[in-house]
Amino acid sequence: EAQVTQNPRYLITVTGKKLTVTCSQNMNHEYMSWYRQDPGLGLRQIYYSMNVEVTDKGDVPEGYKVSRKEKRNFPLILESPSPNQTSLYFCASSERRESPLHFGNGTRLTVT
Amino acid sequence: QQPVQSPQAVILREGEDAVINCSSSKALYSVHWYRQKHGEAPVFLMILLKGGEQKGHDKISASFNEKKQQSSLYLTASQLSYSGTYFCASPVPSAGNMLTFGGGTRLMVKP
Numbered sequence: 255e256a257q258v259t260q261n262p263r264y265l266i267t268v269t270g271k272k273l274t275v276t277c278s279q280n281m282n283h284e285y286m287s288w289y290r291q292d293p294g295l296g297l298r299q300i301y302y303s304m305n306v307e308v309t310d311k312g313d314v315p316e317g318y319k320v321s322r323k324e325k326r327n328f329p330l331i332l333e334s335p336s337p338n339q340t341s342l343y344f345c346a347s348s349e350r351r352e353s354p355l356h357f358g359n360g361t362r363l364t365v366t
Numbered sequence: 367q368q369p370v371q372s373p374q375a376v377i378l379r380e381g382e383d384a385v386i387n388c389s390s391s392k393a394l395y396s397v398h399w400y401r402q403k404h405g406e407a408p409v410f411l412m413i414l415l416k417g418g419e420q421k422g423h424d425k426i427s428a429s430f431n432e433k434k435q436q437s438s439l440y441l442t443a444s445q446l447s448y449s450g451t452y453f454c455a456s457p458v459p460s461a462g463n464m465l466t467f468g469g470g471t472r473l474m475v476k477p
Contacts, residue, residue, distance in 0.1 A: 296468070297455075297467040298467075299458070302462040304463075347463075348463040351457065352457065355408075357408050358407060
C-alpha cells in the first residue's frame, strides 16, 4: 500500500531534550516536506526536499533540522525543543512539484 | 501571504449545497484542494492547473479563475461524510512541493 509513515504518533518530551520524528514514503517520490499545524495558524511550511541531499527552508524553519540521505526518508530533528514547538506535525511527499501531496498521519508533539 | 478562504465555517443539512471560496493577493498558477477530518491528515481532493479549468469528483467540483486569482469548491447534495475542514493551497514558487495553505473552512453536515 502506498503510504507515508510517520513515527511516533504522539510524543511528550521536556525542553532541551533532542528528538527525531521519522518520515518514510514507499512511493519513490522525489519531493518531501514538513509542515506544522497550529490552531488559528493553519498549516505552515518548515522544510522541504527536492531530492537526496537537496533540502531548503520553508516559512518557519527555526529550531528544526532535516536530512535527506535516502530518497524514502526525511526525518525532522529538533536539537533543543522548546514549548513553542508544541504542535501537530505532518510529513508529505509528492511525485512531482505539481503533484498531489500525500500526508503522513501526523505526530502530535508536546514539549513541557 | 496565505490564500484567504471564505466562509470560515458553514453548517449544512444533508442534501444542501455549499460553495467555498479561495482568493489570493498573489498570482495563482495552480490551486490544490484538501479535506481534513478531525484528528486526521489532510487528504487530496483535486488540483486545478490552468485558468478556466473545472474539475469534478463525485459531487464535489472546483473552478479556477486565474485572472481573478480565485478558486471555488462546490459541494453538491452534501453528505455527512463531507464534514471536515477544507483547505485551498497554492504552490510556493521555487520551493519544491511546498504549498501555502489557506486558513481553512470548517464544514459541518447535519442529518
